[in-house]
Amino acid sequence: MNKIAFIGVGIxxxxxxxxxxxxxxxxxxxxxxxxxxxxxxSEGATFHDTIADCVKDAEAxxxxxxFPTDVEEVYFDAGNILxxxxxxxxxxxxxxxxxxxxxKIAEEGTKRGFHVLDAPVTGGxxxxxxxxxxxxxxxxxxxxxxxxxxxxxxxxxxNYQGGSGCGQHAKLANQIMxxxxxxxxxxxxxxxxxxxxxxxTVLDSVSTGAAGSKQLDTFGPKILxxxxxxxxxxxxxxxxxxxxxxxxxxxSVKLDVLEDVLQMCKGLEDEGMxxxxxxxxxxxxxx
Numbered sequence: 001m002n003k004i005a006f007i008g009v010g011i012x013x014x015x016x017x018x019x020x021x022x023x024x025x026x027x028x029x030x031x032x033x034x035x036x037x038x039x040x041x042s043e044g045a046t047f048h049d050t051i052a053d054c055v056k057d058a059e060a061x062x063x064x065x066x067f068p069t070d071v072e073e074v075y076f077d078a079g080n081i082l083x084x085x086x087x088x089x090x091x092x093x094x095x096x097x098x099x100x101x102x103x104k105i106a107e108e109g110t111k112r113g114f115h116v117l118d119a120p121v122t123g124g125x126x127x128x129x130x131x132x133x134x135x136x137x138x139x140x141x142x143x144x145x146x147x148x149x150x151x152x153x154x155x156x157x158x159n160y161q162g163g164s165g166c167g168q169h170a171k172l173a174n175q176i177m178x179x180x181x182x183x184x185x186x187x188x189x190x191x192x193x194x195x196x197x198x199x200x201t202v203l204d205s206v207s208t209g210a211a212g213s214k215q216l217d218t219f220g221p222k223i224l225x226x227x228x229x230x231x232x233x234x235x236x237x238x239x240x241x242x243x244x245x246x247x248x249x250x251x252s253v254k255l256d257v258l259e260d261v262l263q264m265c266k267g268l269e270d271e272g273m274x275x276x277x278x279x280x281x282x283x284x285x286x287x
Contacts, residue, residue: 001090001149002026005058007051007074007081008065008095009037011230012121015128016064016094016154017045022131023153030054052084060090060150064121067239068097075105087113090147094135096120096175096240099165099247106139106164115143118164120171121155124218125231132156136174138167172244179241179261181215182281189223190285199224219279223287228276235274238265 002025006017009031017040021027027045031037034047041047048054051074055061061081063074071093075081081091082105091114093102102118109116117139127133133155137144144160151158161170188211192202203220206212222228241262248255264284273280 001059001146003058003060004028004150005030005055005061005085006045007054007061007063008070009040009045010064010066011125011232012128013064014040015125015131016062016133018043019128019131020150020153021045023149025150025153028054028058051080055081055085055089057086058089060092060147061085062092062094062150064094066095066236068101068243071095071097071101071105076108082108082112082114085114088115090115090117090143092117092119092147092150094119094121096171096236096243097168098243099138099168099172102138102168103165115140115146116164117143117147118167119147119151120167122171122174123155126218127155134174135159136161136167136170138162138169139164169247172240172247175237175240176244176255176258178215178237178278180257181213182219182278183257183261183264184211185213185216185220186223186282186285189220189282190287193287219277222277222279223282228273228280228283230275230277232278233274234265234276234278234280235269237278238262238269238274241265 004025005028007030009017009029017027021044028048029045030048030051065071091109106116117137119135119137121133121135123133131154134157135151135155138161141160161167192199207216241258268280268283
């Protein structure tokens with residue numbers, strides 16, 4: 001496997017493309033706006049004006065786009081991936097999207113002779129840059145093993161979760177954990193600030209104790225610095241939490257903390273903050 005088509009060269013995808021090229025793969029990319037990906041083109045990726053042209057000869061097609069509607073479009077719209085990829089290709093959706101949608105892609109793709117995996121990632125822009133993403137894979141174990149060289153170029157914690165859609169369910173569990181942890185960081189800092197504590201000292205004190213977490217390490221300093229640049233968009237976190245809420249409701253599971261954090265984030269989005277990073281949750285507390 002050498003020739004790879006990559007659809008969705010955004011915050012995460014850009015670094016993933018770079019790491020695939022570093023590992024020796026031939027990268028063919030599609031993005032809606034060429035000017036936004038001139039950097040990776042200059043580094044060796046081949047740009048295509050259409051999805052059909054991008055995927056037609058690829059041995060594997062990787063997608064990491066924004067929302068379920070985008071996933072639906074790039075796979076199912078006329079002339080796109082399912083109509084244009086060559087038979088026998090691996091189709092790997094790395095978007096965080098609906099488990100049912102990825103199951104639909106797998107069902108239709110299998111009928112057409114493709115090998116289909118859902119493989120959402122976690123680790124943020126830092127993990128994407130460093131090639132240390134966690135990759136959560138659903139589909140057939142044989143296809144998972146066949147794609148291991150690709151996954152190893154992008155991540156270090158790569159795990160098979162089960163059949164089609166299971167990668168997405170594992171990612172939604174991840175997002176549920178983040179909702180609780182990030183909201184805890186924001187509330188703790190809000191409390192410490194209200195009590196007049198030195199916030200940097202608080203961070204230094206608790207980060208190595210029982211309250212330590214990746215969310216605290218990544219976003220605590222950014223919150224104190226007033227840095228809301230997105231490593232992961234708030235609007236995409238809202239999408240992920242909404243999917244988790246829907247999937248939980250489908251099996252009669254009520255997730256109170258998730259629901260609260262989702263409403264907080266939706267309120268911030270309504271105020272025009274959807275393009276900020278997830279650490280903007282602190283603004284709910286009037287920072």
